[in-house]
Amino acid sequence: MSQIQRLEKFLALFSSDSRVLVVINADPDAIASALAIKRLLWRKAIEVKITYFNEIRRPDNLTMLRVLDLEIIPIKEIDENNFDKFVVVDSQPDHHECFAMFRYDAIIDHHPLTCDSADFNDIRPEYGACSTMMTEYIKAADIKPSEHLATALIMGIKTDTKGFLRHTAMEDVRAFQFLYRYANPSLIAKIENAEFRAKDLDFIAKAIRRKKIIKHRVYSYTGKIESPDQCVITADFFMKIDSANWSIVSGIYDKQLIIIVRNDGLRKSAGKTVKEAFDFIGSAGGHRTMARVEIKIEDLEKEFEITIKSESFDTMVAEWIIENIETHGGIKTA
């Protein structure tokens, strides 16, 4: 099927009185793809709304919504009866129970095919981003994308392909090339630079004060934390040190010890390492470059034979994390 035939088949689903709901799991690729649907259906449907069900917490994603002035509506504020057409982009209905709430007219996605239950299914797993697929629709419709739409689609492609470093098809590169002339590079930079909030600075400062660097591995145990996100932001931040191969940032949140691990991908898998080091006492897992551990405080208290109220608890935890990663993790240094 040609791009134009595909576009025509998609547009044929809708009429001028259609009220369309686009359902997404909001990340940059999904948000941009939904925005492209809205543009395609401009003047072709009476209304197009975008709804999402996940919590958007990453500062860069929040910045994207703010600087591009995008309106997406939490799913709990949506009345299904106000819509008669349903579209899902960048996911398939069986990916989450919230998607399964609706019966879809169209599914457009780039994940491996698991569910093509709509009248119109366009699933292309070889593509790095759904935004690339949507760019092809925009091109086929002969639409000149607005600065905000082009910027959003570029963010979708850049995010899902990690800046063309992973799972990139030639189509992703071509879409980028097309969008680039319409996008605003300063907006892209503004979104990508938004790695943390001003209120995270005090936490980062504390983590820096408490850091211990052992053979290119940056450790920081930060005691009680307001949110595990703080450890994530700080672990990413420590990886910016030129000599850092690993960063391991931890804290106590909601009666659990949270350990966030990052590495540069050039050594032993972070996920494997935390499994070997902490699986015996808590939940531990992850990928090659990122991993997470959660251990119940009561299990730590049993392990150390002291309570969290004890003065030596924090020191013990901090040292215990280092010891476990260094020995049980079996890290090879470069």
Ligand SMILES: [Mn+2]
């Ligand atoms: Mn995607």
